[in-house]
Amino acid sequence: MKRALVLATALVATVFVPLLALLRHSGAPSTWVSLWLSPQALSALVGTLVSSVGASAVALLFGLPFAWLIVRTDLAGARWLKTLVTLPSAIPPYLWTMGWIALANPRSGWLTLAIGQGTVDVYGLGGIAFVLGTSALPLVVLSTIAAFERIDGSLEEAARLSGASALQTFTSITLPLITPAALSGAALVFVFASASFGVPYLLGVSANPPTPTLTTRIYGEVLMGEAGLSRAAVLSVELLLIAIVVLALNGALAKAGRVRLPRGKGLGQRVLSLGRWRAPASAAAWATAAALIVLPLGAIFLTGLQPTWGQWGSLTFKHWGVVMQPRTLQAIGVSLALALVAAVLVGLLGLAVALTRRRWLETLADAPSAIPGTVLALALLVTFSRDLRFIAFDRIAFVLALGNTFWLLLLSYVVKHLALGVRSSSDALAQADPTLGEAARLSGAGRLRAFVDGIFPQLRGALMGAVLLTFLTCVSELTMSVLLIPTGSDVLGTLLFELQSYADPAAAAVIASALLLVVLAALVLQGVVSRRAEAR
Amino acid sequence: MAAVELQEIEKSFGPTAVVKRLSLEVKEHELLALLGPSGCGKTTTLRMIAGLERPDRGVVRLGGRVVDDQASFTQPEQRGLGMVFQSYAVWPHKSVFENVAYPLQLRREGGLEAKVMEALGWVRLAALAQRRPHELSGGQLQRVALARALVGRPKVLLLDEPLSNLDVALREELRGEIASLRAKLGTTMVLVTHDQGEALALADRVAVMNKGVIEQLAAPAEIYGEPATPFVAGFVGGANVLEGVARDGRFFIEGHAFELPGGAKAENGPLTIAVRSEDVAIGAGGPELALQAKLFLGSTTEYRFALGPQVLRATGPAKDALQPSQPAAVSFRAARLFGAR
Numbered sequence: 001m002k003r004a005l006v007l008a009t010a011l012v013a014t015v016f017v018p019l020l021a022l023l024r025h026s027g028a029p030s031t032w033v034s035l036w037l038s039p040q041a042l043s044a045l046v047g048t049l050v051s052s053v054g055a056s057a058v059a060l061l062f063g064l065p066f067a068w069l070i071v072r073t074d075l076a077g078a079r080w081l082k083t084l085v086t087l088p089s090a091i092p093p094y095l096w097t098m099g100w101i102a103l104a105n106p107r108s109g110w111l112t113l114a115i116g117q118g119t120v121d122v123y124g125l126g127g128i129a130f131v132l133g134t135s136a137l138p139l140v141v142l143s144t145i146a147a148f149e150r151i152d153g154s155l156e157e158a159a160r161l162s163g164a165s166a167l168q169t170f171t172s173i174t175l176p177l178i179t180p181a182a183l184s185g186a187a188l189v190f191v192f193a194s195a196s197f198g199v200p201y202l203l204g205v206s207a208n209p210p211t212p213t214l215t216t217r218i219y220g221e222v223l224m225g226e227a228g229l230s231r232a233a234v235l236s237v238e239l240l241l242i243a244i245v246v247l248a249l250n251g252a253l254a255k256a257g258r259v260r261l262p263r264g265k266g267l268g269q270r271v272l273s274l275g276r277w278r279a280p281a282s283a284a285a286w287a288t289a290a291a292l293i294v295l296p297l298g299a300i301f302l303t304g305l306q307p308t309w310g311q312w313g314s315l316t317f318k319h320w321g322v323v324m325q326p327r328t329l330q331a332i333g334v335s336l337a338l339a340l341v342a343a344v345l346v347g348l349l350g351l352a353v354a355l356t357r358r359r360w361l362e363t364l365a366d367a368p369s370a371i372p373g374t375v376l377a378l379a380l381l382v383t384f385s386r387d388l389r390f391i392a393f394d395r396i397a398f399v400l401a402l403g404n405t406f407w408l409l410l411l412s413y414v415v416k417h418l419a420l421g422v423r424s425s426s427d428a429l430a431q432a433d434p435t436l437g438e439a440a441r442l443s444g445a446g447r448l449r450a451f452v453d454g455i456f457p458q459l460r461g462a463l464m465g466a467v468l469l470t471f472l473t474c475v476s477e478l479t480m481s482v483l484l485i486p487t488g489s490d491v492l493g494t495l496l497f498e499l500q501s502y503a504d505p506a507a508a509a510v511i512a513s514a515l516l517l518v519v520l521a522a523l524v525l526q527g528v529v530s531r532r533a534e535a536r
Numbered sequence: 537m538a539a540v541e542l543q544e545i546e547k548s549f550g551p552t553a554v555v556k557r558l559s560l561e562v563k564e565h566e567l568l569a570l571l572g573p574s575g576c577g578k579t580t581t582l583r584m585i586a587g588l589e590r591p592d593r594g595v596v597r598l599g600g601r602v603v604d605d606q607a608s609f610t611q612p613e614q615r616g617l618g619m620v621f622q623s624y625a626v627w628p629h630k631s632v633f634e635n636v637a638y639p640l641q642l643r644r645e646g647g648l649e650a651k652v653m654e655a656l657g658w659v660r661l662a663a664l665a666q667r668r669p670h671e672l673s674g675g676q677l678q679r680v681a682l683a684r685a686l687v688g689r690p691k692v693l694l695l696d697e698p699l700s701n702l703d704v705a706l707r708e709e710l711r712g713e714i715a716s717l718r719a720k721l722g723t724t725m726v727l728v729t730h731d732q733g734e735a736l737a738l739a740d741r742v743a744v745m746n747k748g749v750i751e752q753l754a755a756p757a758e759i760y761g762e763p764a765t766p767f768v769a770g771f772v773g774g775a776n777v778l779e780g781v782a783r784d785g786r787f788f789i790e791g792h793a794f795e796l797p798g799g800a801k802a803e804n805g806p807l808t809i810a811v812r813s814e815d816v817a818i819g820a821g822g823p824e825l826a827l828q829a830k831l832f833l834g835s836t837t838e839y840r841f842a843l844g845p846q847v848l849r850a851t852g853p854a855k856d857a858l859q860p861s862q863p864a865a866v867s868f869r870a871a872r873l874f875g876a877r
Contacts, residue, residue, distance in 0.1 A: 154625035162639035
């Protein structure tokens with residue numbers, strides 16, 4: 001209990017007290033509504049809602065057919081297709097944006113030039129929704145695949161025997177059974193999209209006319225200094241409310257539980273033979289996946305090799321010098337160090353929270369992951385930019401000055417991703433066999449030794465996965481970094497963001513290429529490790 | 537005209553032949569049980585009747601009409617069948633009423649509500665019509681499945697292990713319900729089961745299947761009383777199936793010589809016999825065997841004797857002084873002889 005209280009106190013001090021401070025900073029609730037309804041704020045709200053709904057629609061539009069084809073048909077290379085369409089979540093959204101800008105900016109985009117000017121324009125709400133939707137595709141694909149896999153095959157066979165054709169069976173039985181999972185995936189896409197900063201900034205601010213969202217608007221207010229800060233706080237409350245409402249609706253939908261699919265694998269599932277449609281369907285699915293995923297990534301690599309921005313002549317490595325510049329090296333070093341420390345802390349703290357086996361503490365530790373990064377960062381900013389003084393034993397005074405240091409950035413990374421460590425540890429603990437630890441105790445091991453030898457090996461795989469995922473997310477983090485980065489310093493995300501939006505897209509593409517290579521290498525490594533673990 | 541006719545059906549999954557040249561006729565209004573251990577091909581046979589699997593070779597006819605040969609195939613929804621699945625397969629997103637109404641809705645039949653409520657009445661679920669599946673017990677779910685399969689008055693009802701997910705008491709109750717529904721509606725039924733008691737109690741005829749072939753097809757009394765093969769004797773009657781050698785009217789097994797009962801004649805050579813446990817006599821002459829275990833079963837006691845690597849089971853009265861590891865004289869009161877395997 002003591003350990004649980006210490007952890008809870010730390011969480012409250014670093015997340016919930018700052019949120020309260022943010023509320024205080026936003027002034028009286030009575031003034032909120034009038035600010036929310038001001039024309040500028042209203043257009044930001046509309047921007048957020050439209051782009052988030054659009055992103056959910058895009059993810060459903062592509063995600064549902066992909067999930068069905070992968071699980072239920074004899075599509076060529078279904079397993080590899082699944083790997084490809086779940087790739088986007090490992091790559092930061094603003095990288096997809098950079099790829100699509102290279103492809104579809106209205107002046108010199110690759111697609112623009114191929115199809116003809118005036119046909120495609122990635123800037124604006126449509127582009128934001130499209131890029132966010134494709135980069136959140138895995139949320140819909142994975143939850144829908146899981147639902148398809150849990151449908152007992154006899155549910156569909158019973159419909160056939162009742163007189164329904166294959167198509168009627170699909171629309172009246174299969175589709176209603178997977179709908180809750182697909183909608184829940186879409187709700188997560190909405191929350192992800194409404195909290196996203198990089199994509200709407202890169203595609204909205206320079207759009208004609210500029211299209212703001214709540215996150216980019218908040219950022220703009222923060223840049224204005226003390227006066228803007230309170231308006232930013234009010235908009236943050238609005239953004240937080242949106243996330244809470246959507247997550248609550250999603251939870252209510254799940255709990256309504258009209259449809260409860262049995263746990264575990266569905267039995268007797270039939271794989272539909274596409275017959276003579278197999279070749280065209282496979283080609284169409286692979287071509288779509290390639291267009292959504294391979295094309296923008298390829299565009300980033302090619303942009304880094306272009307001799308001149310916008311011209312597709314001979315390729316060169318001359319831009320790659322940027323990687324060796326001191327500013328880049330410093331940003332890479334800081335990002336790697338911060339991400340590494342954050343990932344290890346997420347793993348250790350997540351394990352510590354799960355080991356207390358207290359649901360309320362797990363819920364408390366889960367909560368920050370639902371807070372939009374912009375809101376969390378702003379809360380930390382308004383709380384810790386001032387020096388905090390503590391006096392202990394009436395004598396010793398501590399001065400806590402986190403503002404404008406990397407510590408605040410590290411803190412934000414850890415609390416935002418803590419849920420990853422908590423969930424993976426607690427799931428693994430629930431599945432772990434406690435008798436292995438008990439056997440160690442009876443063989444003469446102490447409590448700690450029994451945990452290390454008997455229980456921990458069963459958690460290692462899940463924990464390593466969470467650490468790696470946290471590392472990958474943090475090494476390229478942008479949304480919180482852009483608000484919390486100490487003046488005059490860079491992390492990879494902010495450097496890329498600045499190069500892309502103001503200075504030098506080619507240099508940005510080079511750094512993005514390097515980052516992509518690292519991410520892909522890490523994914524391959526993880527695949528190899530998990531496959532070896534499976535083989536054992 | 538047969539309600540269902542299978543003609544030389546063959547089916548393999550990959551390299552494994554699951555059903556081998558199987559022929560079978562189910563008469564109108566008959567309840568035929570396909571009985572066998574798991575993996576014997578009985579469920580696959582049922583699914584080929586339903587059109588959920590296609591045979592590699594052979595012809596399936598329903599009411600004299602070809603529904604599957606190599607040239608033509610009638611989709612399952614066009615065969616006019618009803619089916620009850622082991623896993624209930626009650627749709628979780630529809631209420632009890634909606635589940636049962638579904639087959640009628642597809643046919644756009646009038647008088648939907650009355651028909652659905654009648655079907656629910658058959659299985660005594662009318663009061664639960666508006667419930668959701670997750671509010672029902674296993675037995676109630678299987679009754680919903682039964683009503684749904686029967687509501688469209690199918691010519692043939694297929695039952696795939698309908699009772700095996702239920703506990704013993706519910707199983708007996710639902711078994712009685714299937715029997716009375718059959719009496720009421722006269723529907724032809726094909727029942728797949730691995731439970732010999734279920735097959736013998738419900739069926740007009742039983743087809744005992746093993747390794748993809750029908751070993752015996754006969755009325756329950758005949759299956760039980762006159763098993764055609766050692767497998768049927770062992771699987772249905774629970775008999776001891778013993779393999780040994782016949783010589784001069786005696787049966788030799790593991791160095792013991794038993795008298796063949798009732799002056800049964802056997803040619804000299806390898807011989808398989810089936811002896812029910814109640815036909816094994818203890819203490820009435822015969823070779824002495826060591827008692828391996830003694831299992832008190834309530835009304836009777838089962839004795840297990842070691843016969844080399846084989847085990848001989850005998851049933852005796854509940855009160856008996858026989859002690860473990862004590863030798864006892866064992867003989868056979870009756871046996872079925874099958875000749876060499």
